[in-house]
Amino acid sequence: MKLLATLLLLTAVASAQSAKPHAAQQATTAANAPHKDSSYIGPHGTAYVTRVVPIPQDISPQAQAFLAQSQSDAQQHQTIAQQRHETNVWQAHAGKVSLELYPANLSKSTIAGVPVRIITPIHTPASHRGYVLLNVHGGGFIVDSGSLTETIPMANLTQTKVVAVLYPLAPEHPFPAAVNAAVAVYKALLKHYPAKHIVIYGTSAGAILTGEIAVDLKHLNLPEPAALGIFSGFGDFSRPGDSMSIFALNGLSGYLAPPKPSHQMNHSYVGNTNPSNPILSPVFANLSGLPPTLFISSTRDMLLSGTSILDRKFLNAGDTTQLIVFEGLPHAFWNNPRMPEAKEADHDMANFFNRYLYGRNN
Numbered sequence: 001m002k003l004l005a006t007l008l009l010l011t012a013v014a015s016a017q018s019a020k021p022h023a024a025q026q027a028t029t030a031a032n033a034p035h036k037d038s039s040y041i042g043p044h045g046t047a048y049v050t051r052v053v054p055i056p057q058d059i060s061p062q063a064q065a066f067l068a069q070s071q072s073d074a075q076q077h078q079t080i081a082q083q084r085h086e087t088n089v090w091q092a093h094a095g096k097v098s099l100e101l102y103p104a105n106l107s108k109s110t111i112a113g114v115p116v117r118i119i120t121p122i123h124t125p126a127s128h129r130g131y132v133l134l135n136v137h138g139g140g141f142i143v144d145s146g147s148l149t150e151t152i153p154m155a156n157l158t159q160t161k162v163v164a165v166l167y168p169l170a171p172e173h174p175f176p177a178a179v180n181a182a183v184a185v186y187k188a189l190l191k192h193y194p195a196k197h198i199v200i201y202g203t204s205a206g207a208i209l210t211g212e213i214a215v216d217l218k219h220l221n222l223p224e225p226a227a228l229g230i231f232s233g234f235g236d237f238s239r240p241g242d243s244m245s246i247f248a249l250n251g252l253s254g255y256l257a258p259p260k261p262s263h264q265m266n267h268s269y270v271g272n273t274n275p276s277n278p279i280l281s282p283v284f285a286n287l288s289g290l291p292p293t294l295f296i297s298s299t300r301d302m303l304l305s306g307t308s309i310l311d312r313k314f315l316n317a318g319d320t321t322q323l324i325v326f327e328g329l330p331h332a333f334w335n336n337p338r339m340p341e342a343k344e345a346d347h348d349m350a351n352f353f354n355r356y357l358y359g360r361n362n
Contacts (some may be wrong), residue, residue: 234306
């Protein structure tokens with residue numbers, strides 16, 4: 001898959017619309033790139049570092065080739081309309097690739113007045129017909145970069161229907177619009193499925209939403225689903241994680257935005273909400289009693305810190321979690337469906353969901 005695919009994942013911290021303008025940054029070239037390690041720690045602990053990092057040798061050749069793709073680190077400016085158009089084109093293509101690997105049936109509908117995609121297996125066993133996976137896609141809250149790539153593999157591998165919520169996007173619809181839409185769909189599903197026959201999951205912005213939805217369900221005294229999947233997300237809009245200052249969308253390549261104060265963290269989604277609001281930022285909520293949750297990240301993921309911090313918060317609240325961290329790969333790498341590690345991650349997700357829905361693995 002071309003590098004553009006990962007560029008357009010657009011995580012919750014990468015919206016160009018929420019960043020203040022900076023002076024144009026010149027692209028680094030072979031002539032001016034640093035070729036040695038350096039480290040200086042400032043008086044208040046700020047680290048000024050350069051690192052020469054070889055490509056990991058224990059990842060697949062496909063993953064090594066993916067990491068070796070050249071990308072300029074100069075800042076690029078796109079309007080939201082451009083981002084949405086290019087992401088839609090990419091998602092349609094990536095969806096076709098996913099269907100080649102994981103055949104499934106696709107349709108569109110509305111539930112509780114919210115547009116959704118319905119993804120069903122080619123064959124659904126009779127024992128699986130009373131179950132459903134609820135997906136909230138990634139895309140930095142401003143585009144849809146996952147309603148196909150995050151759902152088609154899950155429908156195929158779990159042999160379970162998936163409902164992908166096409167929630168209202170920021171900045172036109174800031175928090176809590178997306179949460180409200182997803183909860184409305186969940187409440188409608190409860191009329192047909194027991195809560196313990198439902199799983200909620202998402203990647204990136206969808207991973208963040210998954211935690212927010214779970215906390216909101218608890219606040220509303222609604223039954224929690226059987227399990228959650230939080231794949232490269234975070235639960236705290238009040239302060240950026242360490243990995244945000246280290247990695248860009250493609251890990252160690254591409255433009256890395258300067259650290260921003262917490263009040264600027266994706267303002268297009270947060271809007272005027274207090275960043276410490278416990279539904280917006282679940283790390284401030286009472287997390288006890290939430291469903292078993294699978295967390296997935298990778299060592300070059302810009303949201304590695306946020307994913308691991310939220311996992312610890314769940315654990316400290318007494319919840320059951322599993323944390324899987326892949327070596328060397330960048331944010332949401334499973335959106336590159338042909339890569340062996342992406343296939344492995346998809347199977348990890350499906351096995352976890354099957355375990356808590358059907359009491360078994362694939």
